[in-house]
Amino acid sequence: MLGCAVALEIARRGMPVEVLERAIVGAEASSAAAGILAPRMEAHGREPLRSIGVESLALYPEWVAGLGADVGLTRTGLLKVVRPGDAPDAPDVEARWLDADAVRFVEPGLAPDVLGAWLLENEATLDPRKLVPAVHAAAQAAGARFRVGEEVASADPGGVTLVNGERVEGRVVVCAGAWTAKVPGLRPLPVRPVRGQLVALSGERIRHVLFGAGGYLVPRADGRVIAGATVEEVGFSRGVTAGGVRAVLQTAVSMVPDLASANFEGAWSGFRPGTPDNLPVLGDVGGIWVASGHYRNGILLAPLTAKWMAAAVVDGARLPPVFSPARF
Ligand SMILES: Cc1cc2nc3c(=O)[nH]c(=O)nc-3n(C[C@H](O)[C@H](O)[C@H](O)COP(=O)(O)OP(=O)(O)OC[C@H]3O[C@@H](n4cnc5c(N)ncnc54)[C@H](O)[C@@H]3O)c2cc1C
Structure with a gap:
């Protein structure tokens, strides 16, 4: 790229x-x-x-x-979701706090234990x-x-x-x-290479990029949800692992429970160039x-x-x- x-x-x-x-x-x-x-x-x-x-x-x-x-460039906005045990601090000076009712209004599928979320409305996806x-x-x-x-x-x-x-x-x-x-x-x-594994799901929609303690969910314009990502120091070892996919899916489903019934469309990995x-x-x-x-x-x-x-x-x-x- x-x-x-x-x-x-x-x-x-x-x-x-x-x-x-x-x-x-x-x-x-x-x-x-x-x-x-x-x-x-x-x-x-x-x-x-x-x-x-x-x-x-x-x-x-x-x-x-x-x-x-x-x-597919879209200004979806991003919600940094806060759940019991998560650090409650704002990710950025521009972040706006939404309490549990407000956040569920804008993102209805979030888990019931979500306490609120920090909204960054200018963040985007493609x-x-x-x-x-x-x-x-x-x-x-x-x-x-x-x-x-x-x-x-x-x-x-x-x-x-x-x-x-x-x-x-x-x-x-x-x-x-x-x-x-x-x-x-x-x-x-x-x-150095830092491996990341991602999973694609379909059949359940989200509106914003959602960041939780263990990972993130990304809405695609075609309706899919991309769930990620592992951060692994495994050199140039290619591939997708059972443990990696399990970790990504666990985070995804705990943030948006309805994703448990989403279709599994595939998983892949890549090497981030880390410094x-x-x-x-x-x-x-x-x-x-x-x-x-x-x-x-x-x-x-x-x-x-x-x-x-x-x-x-x-x-x-x-x-x-x-x-x-x-x-x-
Ligand atoms: C799982 C994952 C999720 C990510 N999510 C995001 C995200 O949401 N947003 C974001 O901004 N970034 C994200 N990134 C990071 C982003 O993908 C990378 O920072 C970026 O793609 C790096 O681009 P690049 O062109 O430097 O590397 P690459 O895309 O890896 O391209 C390097 C190219 O160099 C070629 N090459 C290497 N050596 C040689 C050689 N000797 N001769 C000829 N060709 C050679 C390779 O074949 C390759 O095509 C993510 C990365 C991963 C792995």
């Missing part, structure tokens, strides 16, 4: 750009994502994550309009499996060339060498997500550009990352030093 988004913005600025993808465009974390655009909830007051998330979310309507495709192909197509239309099945074997400031030995010259932007630390030639950065401070890595490391480490917020942060990276690579604009790879 970040590769497509950065390529789109670079191509729009008139610079030739090639995307080298070893597998399928967007098949990894970006298609696995839940599609929550919730900077205020995710940051819990922490800066600069909150500010960049809010800024990126504000870019979304115009960015999506420029893609010319329906990606469907990443619609967004990724839309950004891919827009980047191609803007002139970006995509080469799939091409694995980068090493990178240097003058270009990359592919596994088949081919040399591709030019400035390099590494957008390898959780695999960033595995790109030879790039100074090793502490980007030690949970902030993205945006900048130049030894002459190679990097846009990675977006952890839980790579979909949210895509428009802003793309805008900043294109300005830096094409026009030499300065990136905020707080995200520099030099901090590691």
